[in-house]
Structures are given as structure tokens and as C-alpha cells.
Amino acid sequence: MRFRVQRLPQLGETITIETHPAGFHRLFTYRDYRVFDADGQLIAEAASKWLLMDTQNRRLAPIPADFIVRFKMPDPADCLPRPELKLPPWQSAERQRTFRVAWYDLDFNGHLNNVVYLNWMLEALAAPVLQNGQLQQLDIIYRAEAQWQDEVRAEVQTLDTHRFLHRLVRTNDQKELATALTDWTPNQ
Numbered sequence: 001m002r003f004r005v006q007r008l009p010q011l012g013e014t015i016t017i018e019t020h021p022a023g024f025h026r027l028f029t030y031r032d033y034r035v036f037d038a039d040g041q042l043i044a045e046a047a048s049k050w051l052l053m054d055t056q057n058r059r060l061a062p063i064p065a066d067f068i069v070r071f072k073m074p075d076p077a078d079c080l081p082r083p084e085l086k087l088p089p090w091q092s093a094e095r096q097r098t099f100r101v102a103w104y105d106l107d108f109n110g111h112l113n114n115v116v117y118l119n120w121m122l123e124a125l126a127a128p129v130l131q132n133g134q135l136q137q138l139d140i141i142y143r144a145e146a147q148w149q150d151e152v153r154a155e156v157q158t159l160d161t162h163r164f165l166h167r168l169v170r171t172n173d174q175k176e177l178a179t180a181l182t183d184w185t186p187n188q
């Protein structure tokens with residue numbers, strides 16, 4: 001997923017969120033999200049790429065043709081650019097924090113909710129980045145599932161003064177669960 005922020009909504013502000021399918025390709029399906037303020041100005045957008053999984057055998061599955069037919073696809077010119085699948089190579093963690101998957105962190109499939117992945121990645125950043133910065137862009141790649149009571153280590157590597165590489169690693173087998181790249185600007 002690639003998430004871009006023009007500005008965050010203010011407390012109590014009315015916003016509108018629009019989402020729609022943005023295409024299919026073999027095993028992948030795409031979905032776009034846009035957030036508008038009360039004046040109709042775009043304040044954030046996200047492009048996501050999803051895989052379909054057979055929940056019985058835990059393997060990737062092709063998207064059924066009849067499923068694709070049910071959706072009216074938008075004009076490709078109206079779709080956001082597809083998110084990248086490559087991030088800078090990981091070197092070493094400068095900061096880290098460990099979490100344990102709690103019952104309330106699970107989604108309806110019994111896996112760590114994808115929003116929690118992001119929260120934990122950001123929690124590992126240094127306080128001045130979080131307190132004095134504004135997230136402008138986030139690219140995140142989910143690689144594996146975490147389950148109830150797994151211990152997960154969030155790691156951060158600084159790329160430059162405003163860009164950070166993140167990853168989540170399951171501690172018992174060192175499996176990389178997700179990677180992300182964040183881009184920050186100073187608060188105004």
C-alpha cells in the first residue's frame with residue numbers, strides 16, 4: 001500500500017472517504033482510497049494491492065473470473081499509480097521495540113490486524129520524529145501473518161533526515177512480517 005497525506009483532518013472535521021476497485025491482474029486486485037474535506041479538497045489518498053488467499057489450504061488463489069465481472073472498473077486514468085513492491089535494502093536496526101500480539105490485536109481471521117502492523121512500526125521511531133514531524137507518505141508491504149501471542153520486534157533504520165525504513169520481525173523464527181518506508185516533514 002502507498003499512502004500519501006496532504007494534511008491530516010482536524011478533530012471534529014467532516015471528511016468523506018471514497019474507495020473503489022481499481023483493477024485486477026492475475027493474482028492481484030487493486031483498490032484506491034481518497035479522503036476529502038468538507039470543501040471537496042483531497043487531503044489523503046492510498047493505492048493498495050491485494051492477494052486472494054484460499055483460507056482452507058492457506059495458499060494464494062487466482063481471482064475468479066465471475067468475481068471480476070461483477071465489478072465495473074473505473075477508467076485507468078482515474079486510478080492512482082500502483083504501489084511499488086521494492087523498498088531500499090535493509091541494513092541494520094538503529095531502534096527497536098518488542099510487542100506481543102494480544103487478543104484484541106486480531107482481525108476476523110485470527111491474524112494480527114494490518115493497522116496494528118503500522119502502529120507498531122511507527123511506535124519504534126524516536127520521539128522527536130513523532131512529536132515534531134508530519135507523515136507525508138507511507139509505503140508498506142505485508143509479507144507474513146502474525147498470530148495470537150507471537151512476539152514481534154519493530155525495527156527502524158534511518159535513511160536520511162526525513163525518511164525511515166521499518167520492519168517487523170517475529171522473534172521466535174526471525175521471519176520478516178512486513179516492511180515499510182516512511183517520509184516525514186517537520187510540523188508547521
